[in-house]
Amino acid sequence: MTTIELVIVFLILAGAGFMLIGALGIVRFPDVLSRMHAAGMATTVGISAILLGAGFFFLDEFLFYRMLVLILLIFATSPISTTALTRAVYNNEPRLRRQLKHDEMAVTIVEEAAPETANATPVRMPTPSPHAGD
Amino acid sequence: MTMETWIDITLVILAMSLMICFVRLYIGPNPPNRAVAFDTIAIHAVGIFALIAMRSGAPALLDAAIVTAVLGFVGTMMFARYIEKSNVQDWESDKE
Numbered sequence: 001m002t003t004i005e006l007v008i009v010f011l012i013l014a015g016a017g018f019m020l021i022g023a024l025g026i027v028r029f030p031d032v033l034s035r036m037h038a039a040g041m042a043t044t045v046g047i048s049a050i051l052l053g054a055g056f057f058f059l060d061e062f063l064f065y066r067m068l069v070l071i072l073l074i075f076a077t078s079p080i081s082t083t084a085l086t087r088a089v090y091n092n093e094p095r096l097r098r099q100l101k102h103d104e105m106a107v108t109i110v111e112e113a114a115p116e117t118a119n120a121t122p123v124r125m126p127t128p129s130p131h132a133g134d
Numbered sequence: 135m136t137m138e139t140w141i142d143i144t145l146v147i148l149a150m151s152l153m154i155c156f157v158r159l160y161i162g163p164n165p166p167n168r169a170v171a172f173d174t175i176a177i178h179a180v181g182i183f184a185l186i187a188m189r190s191g192a193p194a195l196l197d198a199a200i201v202t203a204v205l206g207f208v209g210t211m212m213f214a215r216y217i218e219k220s221n222v223q224d225w226e227s228d229k230e
Contacts, residue, residue: 013140013147023152026171032164046177050144051199063193085214088218
């Protein structure tokens with residue numbers, strides 16, 4: 001095997017290992033926020049390594065830059081989807097919200113719901129629905 | 135060992151990882167857990183597309199991998215918007 005093939009084998013094996021670790025984290029972690037943590041980071045690194053290996057494999061067909069664009073796409077979209085899911089879970093799971101030690105979203109939701117009364121009394125746990133406006 | 139053997143080993147590892155993700159998709163007690171499993175399965179599909187393209191020497195499959203990545207992102211965003219607007223208060227807990 002040449003040097004470039006060794007690099008490709010190392011990249012795809014490392015990527016598959018990272019994705020296996022991410023899948024194990026999805027099954028083994030206790031609640032949905034830590035599962036999102038495992039799914040968002042380990043699989044991003046794993047798929048980047050696998051796509052870099054594919055780009056080196058198809059280096060003659062000028063596909064390396066296309067793989068770089070795909071890695072940039074995944075690096076841009078994976079945090080967006082994870083953030084949207086986290087926001088959905090936060091809005092719908094009061095039990096998970098009670099476990100948080102530091103809750104920065106509480107004041108934000110109160111300001112979004114009622115902006116004229118947000119400065120009157122600081123509310124730590126908003127009881128009304130965050131979808132009152134829509 | 136040749137290149138094809140290593141790619142086959144990597145495909146086997148990815149298939150095991152995909153089965154573990156389907157375990158979470160099956161036992162996930164509430165919709166956000168299943169949405170997380172769906173996101174991971176979509177990313178696994180991109181990796182498997184890239185590996186099959188390398189194994190069979192068909193670089194046209196990498197374009198299919200790009201489309202799969204975009205569709206997985208759109209599907210996860212759709213799930214997130216649906217869960218956010220559904221406003222369910224009586225889901226099952228994460229305890230199994």
